[in-house]
Amino acid sequence: MIxxxxxxxxxxxxxxxxxxxxxxxxxxxxxxxxxxxxxxAVTFFFFVGxxxxxxxRIELIxxxxxxxxxxGYNRSFTLHGVIMVWFxxxxxxxxxxxxxxxxxxxxxxxxxxxxxxxxxxxLLAGGGLFTMTALIAGGVxxxxxxxxxxxxxxxxxxxxxxxxxxxITGFSSIFTGINIIVTVxxxxxxxxxxxxxxxxxxxxxxxxxxxxxxxxxxxxTLLLVVAERFFGIGVFDPRLGGDPLLFQHLFWFYxxxxxxxxxxxxxxxxxxxxxxxxxxxxxxxxxxxxxSVAIAILGFMVWGHHMFVAGQSMYASMLxxxxxxxxxxxxxxxxxxxxxxxxxxxxxxxxxxxxxLTFITLFLLGGTSGxxxxxxxxxxxxHDTYFVVAHFHYIxxxxxxxxxxxxxxxxxxxxxxxxxxxxxxxxxxVTMFIGFNLTFFPQFILGYLGMxxxxxxxxxxxxxxxxxSSSGAAVLAVAYALPFFYLTWSLFKGPQAIANxxxxxxxxxxxxxxxxxxxxxxxxxxxxxxYDYPPEATRGRN
Amino acid sequence: xxxIKAPVSExxxxxxxxxxxxxxxxxxxxxxxxxxxxxxxxxxWYYRLAHEMQVSKAVEHLHYGLGGFNSALLxxxxxxxxxxxxxxxKAKMAHLRSLLLVSVGLACAFLALKGYEYHSEYQEGxxxxxxxxxxxxxxxxxxFMGLYxxxxxxxxxxxxxxxxxxxxIWLRLRLGRLPMPERLTVxxxxxxxxxxxxxxxxxxxxxxxxxxxxx
Numbered sequence: 001m002i003x004x005x006x007x008x009x010x011x012x013x014x015x016x017x018x019x020x021x022x023x024x025x026x027x028x029x030x031x032x033x034x035x036x037x038x039x040x041a042v043t044f045f046f047f048v049g050x051x052x053x054x055x056x057r058i059e060l061i062x063x064x065x066x067x068x069x070x071x072g073y074n075r076s077f078t079l080h081g082v083i084m085v086w087f088x089x090x091x092x093x094x095x096x097x098x099x100x101x102x103x104x105x106x107x108x109x110x111x112x113x114x115x116x117x118x119x120x121x122x123l124l125a126g127g128g129l130f131t132m133t134a135l136i137a138g139g140v141x142x143x144x145x146x147x148x149x150x151x152x153x154x155x156x157x158x159x160x161x162x163x164x165x166x167x168i169t170g171f172s173s174i175f176t177g178i179n180i181i182v183t184v185x186x187x188x189x190x191x192x193x194x195x196x197x198x199x200x201x202x203x204x205x206x207x208x209x210x211x212x213x214x215x216x217x218x219x220x221t222l223l224l225v226v227a228e229r230f231f232g233i234g235v236f237d238p239r240l241g242g243d244p245l246l247f248q249h250l251f252w253f254y255x256x257x258x259x260x261x262x263x264x265x266x267x268x269x270x271x272x273x274x275x276x277x278x279x280x281x282x283x284x285x286x287x288x289x290x291x292s293v294a295i296a297i298l299g300f301m302v303w304g305h306h307m308f309v310a311g312q313s314m315y316a317s318m319l320x321x322x323x324x325x326x327x328x329x330x331x332x333x334x335x336x337x338x339x340x341x342x343x344x345x346x347x348x349x350x351x352x353x354x355x356x357l358t359f360i361t362l363f364l365l366g367g368t369s370g371x372x373x374x375x376x377x378x379x380x381x382x383h384d385t386y387f388v389v390a391h392f393h394y395i396x397x398x399x400x401x402x403x404x405x406x407x408x409x410x411x412x413x414x415x416x417x418x419x420x421x422x423x424x425x426x427x428x429x430v431t432m433f434i435g436f437n438l439t440f441f442p443q444f445i446l447g448y449l450g451m452x453x454x455x456x457x458x459x460x461x462x463x464x465x466x467x468x469s470s471s472g473a474a475v476l477a478v479a480y481a482l483p484f485f486y487l488t489w490s491l492f493k494g495p496q497a498i499a500n501x502x503x504x505x506x507x508x509x510x511x512x513x514x515x516x517x518x519x520x521x522x523x524x525x526x527x528x529x530x531y532d533y534p535p536e537a538t539r540g541r542n
Numbered sequence: 543x544x545x546i547k548a549p550v551s552e553x554x555x556x557x558x559x560x561x562x563x564x565x566x567x568x569x570x571x572x573x574x575x576x577x578x579x580x581x582x583x584x585x586x587w588y589y590r591l592a593h594e595m596q597v598s599k600a601v602e603h604l605h606y607g608l609g610g611f612n613s614a615l616l617x618x619x620x621x622x623x624x625x626x627x628x629x630x631x632k633a634k635m636a637h638l639r640s641l642l643l644v645s646v647g648l649a650c651a652f653l654a655l656k657g658y659e660y661h662s663e664y665q666e667g668x669x670x671x672x673x674x675x676x677x678x679x680x681x682x683x684x685x686f687m688g689l690y691x692x693x694x695x696x697x698x699x700x701x702x703x704x705x706x707x708x709x710x711i712w713l714r715l716r717l718g719r720l721p722m723p724e725r726l727t728v729x730x731x732x733x734x735x736x737x738x739x740x741x742x743x744x745x746x747x748x749x750x751x752x753x754x755x756x757x
Contacts, residue, residue: 103553110553112563178570186563187553212570216578224585224692231671233688234681235585240688241596241681246588250581523555 029114035100052080073456074141081144093265104508107189123172131165177211191526203268218254252303266403278345291330324374351425355406366394387447413497432479438472593682598754619648
């Protein structure tokens with residue numbers, strides 16, 4: 001279904017104009033406005049987390065520790081990890097793009113539980129400010145993983161306060177997850193069957209299942225750490241009868257699925273972007289849909305691969321290794337199907353497309369390096385080195401952040417009603433690709449050569465590669481800063497967007513840009529398949 | 543929690559759709575509770591299997607009679623909550639209000655008894671935090687008491703929330719703000735939560751008080 005009309009006549013004011021004033025934003029229950037609130041919050045947290053990353057990269061320019069104290073370095077990478085994982089990556093796509101798009105994509109007026117949606121934002125903002133206060137008051141030096149006994153016995157930072165902030169934010173995740181599942185179950189428009197849903201909705205549904213089932217386990221684990229610190233109930237302290245390895249089991253039972261909380265939404269965005277730039281139905285719709293579900297399920301069974309060298313049973317390690325390899329199958333299905341969709345299509349080369357290519361390439365590198373660390377013998381060599389740092393940054397930054405930026409550009413006209421400057425969009429996308437690889441590819445080599453993570457000084461032979469990495473980080477900083485400026489500029493000076501500037505299929509493009517408060521004047525009846533592009537399917541731009 | 547407050551319902555087309563949404567939302571919320579207490583139960587069972595003898599030394603000291611009586615109180619309150627739903631369906635408002643009050647009263651009795659139990663354990667020097675745990679020699683036995691305290695206190699907090707919600711609903715019924723059966727969803731989703739908190743206790747009670755007790 002490609003809307004040929006360039007302008008959908010509408011007399012209804014858009015969701016941005018229907019009400020004015022701060023109160024109309026802070027008390028809104030409109031999913032689109034809540035998405036904007038989330039966008040502002042995660043942009044702020046991304047900025048804070050990036051500053052900490054900058055401090056790390058500046059420190060690592062020279063082998064000696066001369067910019068930060070050892071303790072200050074520990075606090076910097078902890079701040080970077082905590083903020084980026086819980087306050088940027090986890091809420092970014094589900095709460096911003098998911099919130100905005102899911103009702104539009106399934107033909108609904110709003111999310112099913114609008115007030116819970118707003119509560120989710122307040123919990124994220126509240127938990128974030130709480131954590132920020134603790135981090136500014138002196139911070140914490142445990143790393144984002146809060147490993148015991150460091151966090152319970154030896155750390156002298158504000159462990160409990162930061163844990164409380166993460167705990168509060170966990171409720172935000174749970175609320176968003178519940179809301180997405182309930183919305184997809186109950187608010188699909190007539191005719192919008194499960195297999196007509198855009199793949200973005202499928203992957204966010206799978207993400208939400210993880211959010212709902214994994215987050216409570218993190219909550220209880222963190223509560224037990226607090227109980228040990230405050231009351232001396234030594235669940236993780238061997239002197240008191242406890243077991244420190246148990247913490248790692250519980251923590252990774254949440255945190256490995258959390259990796260897929262960060263990645264699956266990005267995969268959903270890419271499925272939309274691939275079809276829109278190819279102007280073709282996605283290759284193997286149901287395979288891509290079910291691979292999201294498979295990743296969500298398998299993701300719960302691989303946590304032990306974080307503990308290959310932590311003293312768990314060899315047989316457990318073998319099983320976890322095998323299961324970790326299995327994750328490669330649904331991941332590969334997605335990558336192949338995206339690429340196959342491009343086959344024989346007349347491509348639209350624009351910024352979202354460049355971000356898509358960035359995602360696929362970096363995901364491929366991150367994913368294959370994941371096989372290295374899933375392999376028992378190889379992991380013993382690279383465990384706790386920069387190889388692992390490079391691996392998960394390729395997935396969580398290279399892939400997930402590219403998807404977020406790609407999605408932001410693609411839906412920017414729908415969200416704001418303005419077009420972003422296309423040339424600048426392309427420049428930023430290419431700069432991001434270059435900057436990212438410059439930053440993180442050397443870290444693969446550094447790790448393979450044996451440079452351990454989490455030290456503020458290193459032996460001099462690693463300096464050259466570290467300097468390449470740090471200069472790459474500067475390029476990456478420019479690539480992240482550029483969209484902030486030109487997207488803000490476009491809000492005021494950008495040309496007005498039409499309803500469907502990309503000639504893309506999907507219900508969200510059938511309503512005006514920006515959409516009216518209740519999205520659809522009449523309940524849409526869906527009598528077409530997802531990605532309903534014309535059969536010749538090779539049409540490019542006009 | 544879905545359906546407890548007055549719904550903002552413009553996104554729904556029909557009452558049935560709204561009800562379906564509220565039910566599903568509550569079930570998902572309860573699944574988070576089960577995952578959280580499930581994690582705790584896994585920990586309890588891990589230590590039970592790792593240190594069977596030491597843990598049974600701690601189990602020996604627990605007041606299983608009090609715990610058993612408390613279980614009976616909770617189960618009765620759940621039964622009465624089911625009767626309250628029946629009354630709500632038939633719009634017997636006075637009946638509904640008094641059943642709700644009895645149910646909430648039983649939960650209050652549970653908390654009072656739990657408090658008394660903590661007090662006796664404190665006097666016997668069993669509790670971590672406040673006492674030296676002198677009667678328990680082994681670290682694993684002391685740790686088990688710690689897990690006992692954490693899990694029962696967390697459960698008691700859930701009972702407290704249930705009591706507050708129940709009292710709030712009773713007040714709204716009293717003020718005539720919840721016409722039945724139109725707003726049945728409110729009482730039903732609340733009852734889901736009520737029963738779930740009971741079900742959690744049914745797993746906690748034997749895992750803490752009964753198994754491993756010397757006969």
